[in-house]
Amino acid sequence: MSIRGLKKKQPKTFKVKIITVDAEMEFSCEMKWKGKDLFDLVCRALGLRETWFFGLQYTIKGMCTWLKMDKKVLDQEIPKEDPISFHFLAKFYPEKVEEELLQEITQHLFFLQVKKQILDEEIYCSPEATVLLASYAVQAKYGDYDPNFHEPGFLAHDELLPKRVLRQYQLTAEMWEEKITAWYAEHRGIARDEAEMNYLKIAQDLEMYGVNYFPIAQNKNHTDLLLGVDAKGIHIYSINNRFSPNKSFEWSAIRNISYSEKELTIKPLDKKAEVFKFFSSQLKVNKLILQLCIGNHDLFMRRRKVDSIEIQQMKAQAREEKARKKMENQRLAREKQLREEAERVKEELERRLFQLEDEARQANEALLRSQEAAELLAEKAQIAEEEAKLLAQNAAEAEQERQRLEITALKTKEEKRLMEQKMREAELIAVKLVKESDRRAKEAEHLKQDLHEAREAERKAKQKLLDITRLNYPHMVNYPHYSPADTRDANFDKGSIKLDLKDIDLKRLSFEIERERLDYLEKSRKFEDRLKELKSEIHALKLEEKQSGLYS
Numbered sequence: 001m002s003i004r005g006l007k008k009k010q011p012k013t014f015k016v017k018i019i020t021v022d023a024e025m026e027f028s029c030e031m032k033w034k035g036k037d038l039f040d041l042v043c044r045a046l047g048l049r050e051t052w053f054f055g056l057q058y059t060i061k062g063m064c065t066w067l068k069m070d071k072k073v074l075d076q077e078i079p080k081e082d083p084i085s086f087h088f089l090a091k092f093y094p095e096k097v098e099e100e101l102l103q104e105i106t107q108h109l110f111f112l113q114v115k116k117q118i119l120d121e122e123i124y125c126s127p128e129a130t131v132l133l134a135s136y137a138v139q140a141k142y143g144d145y146d147p148n149f150h151e152p153g154f155l156a157h158d159e160l161l162p163k164r165v166l167r168q169y170q171l172t173a174e175m176w177e178e179k180i181t182a183w184y185a186e187h188r189g190i191a192r193d194e195a196e197m198n199y200l201k202i203a204q205d206l207e208m209y210g211v212n213y214f215p216i217a218q219n220k221n222h223t224d225l226l227l228g229v230d231a232k233g234i235h236i237y238s239i240n241n242r243f244s245p246n247k248s249f250e251w252s253a254i255r256n257i258s259y260s261e262k263e264l265t266i267k268p269l270d271k272k273a274e275v276f277k278f279f280s281s282q283l284k285v286n287k288l289i290l291q292l293c294i295g296n297h298d299l300f301m302r303r304r305k306v307d308s309i310e311i312q313q314m315k316a317q318a319r320e321e322k323a324r325k326k327m328e329n330q331r332l333a334r335e336k337q338l339r340e341e342a343e344r345v346k347e348e349l350e351r352r353l354f355q356l357e358d359e360a361r362q363a364n365e366a367l368l369r370s371q372e373a374a375e376l377l378a379e380k381a382q383i384a385e386e387e388a389k390l391l392a393q394n395a396a397e398a399e400q401e402r403q404r405l406e407i408t409a410l411k412t413k414e415e416k417r418l419m420e421q422k423m424r425e426a427e428l429i430a431v432k433l434v435k436e437s438d439r440r441a442k443e444a445e446h447l448k449q450d451l452h453e454a455r456e457a458e459r460k461a462k463q464k465l466l467d468i469t470r471l472n473y474p475h476m477v478n479y480p481h482y483s484p485a486d487t488r489d490a491n492f493d494k495g496s497i498k499l500d501l502k503d504i505d506l507k508r509l510s511f512e513i514e515r516e517r518l519d520y521l522e523k524s525r526k527f528e529d530r531l532k533e534l535k536s537e538i539h540a541l542k543l544e545e546k547q548s549g550l551y552s
Helices: 003-009 035-046 104-119 127-142 163-168 173-187 192-203 283-303 309-472 490-551
Strands: 013-019 024-030 054-060 063-066 084-090 212-216 225-229 233-238 247-250 254-260 263-268 276-279
Touching: 024 035, 035 054, 035 084, 063 283, 084 104, 104 127, 104 192, 127 163, 127 173, 127 192, 212 283, 225 283, 233 254, 233 283, 254 283, 263 283, 309 490
Parallel strands: 013 084
Antiparallel strands: 013 024, 054 063, 054 084, 212 225, 225 233, 233 247, 254 263, 263 276
16 A cells, blocks of 8 residues: 555544633644543543533623533534634532542642632632632742842732732732731641642532523513522522522432423422423523533433442542642641751751851961061060160169269259358358448438538638639739738638638538449449359359159
8 A cells, every 4th residue: 555545544633722711722633523522532631531521612692501411522612713712611510629629630620710710700709708708819839938039029920810809909019918928937837739629628519609690581581580500409599699699409309301492491399389491592501501401401310320330440549649748738747848958958057167267367367466476566665676776875874974963963053052051152252242232322412421520611611712812902903812821810821722722622522422333233233244154154053953854
């Protein structure tokens, strides 16, 4: 057989794109494949065994529809696109997630889908519950909280809260992060699958969890009600209230559900009860409602029966897997604890090593400083020794200077004593000179007075002589001289001689007084000069005494 023949026999295929909550996959499907063939291929690719919860959803003419498992894919009313897009989503929800979700992949897919529905506000959640759910989502994504690693702002790029909650409270992103982190820090030690399960356990108690809503009417003209289908039954809601149903039909109380074109009929198990009829907008809606009702009813009845062997095996494997994971988590927790302890010991040893290195460095620096100090001290000792020698030499010189100054001081003292004695003598001389000056002044005064009196007597005598001369010798000129040979008047001659002698004595006395006054002035001048010399010598001695004190 040729290669061309082999190529001809290869089946025709078409491409599909499968979109899960967190990934996308592409497959090549044969033209004859039914919906179940494609669905099984996707489940095998995901490693999913709990397939009864999921389905492939597509959108046609604005309406979400589920791919039928028993019909060919291409025979169904699917979008005409290449590749054909399908969303792999949970179609039916468990009543109790902890008991029914056995596989970790199933649990993870439910966690991602319910989280997206809460963030998209398809499921209403109170603000307090959204913060708690966000903390479990953070624990599932980031693991245990570590303040050294999870610094402020690490949740800035994560969508964790519905926009309705963010609009409702005027809080900054930092405030929301602080609230979420406060809960997140308390989840330490919780594994990823456990955090996701805790998230789902909180979410399953929300009123809108797992409910598919459809607008209906009690008559053909008005759409004033909502019909909700979930794992527990069928519920009728008012158009403005999706939380509290006006009427509910549990699956165990429903006998039959049927539709005729746009009319849908619910017959209770109690034949006496009223049959509930309502109208939908399209025939396709009734088909979709019936499809969901059948699937949820089958699961409802299946939960209340004995588990099949496959389910029992899966539960046993799940228990074994949980036990194994628990042991693994415990082992990991011990290893983590030991690792943390080892890291703490390592950090302590590193800190101690760093401390010892620092101490060694400081000791080395101290040693170097000590060596430098020792060298400096040696230099200082040498300098001190030289200074000591110099000081000793200076001390010897100072001692010699001191002795010289002592001798000088003694000489100065002696000279001072002599000068003081000379000063005292000079003072005594000065006092004596003053007294002598006073005495001589008085004597001079007396002599001046005597001289005045003598001159007055001389004048009177001369006047008297003139008078006598004029009377006895009128022919003589007015002239005091007379002839010595004339002896006619002996008494007159004696008086004249006496006057001449007295005049001579007065002149001599005046001359002596003038001479003594000049001598006195000369002595006074010499004495003042001597006093100035003594003062100069005393001042010089005082300066020498001060300098001697400074030297000492």
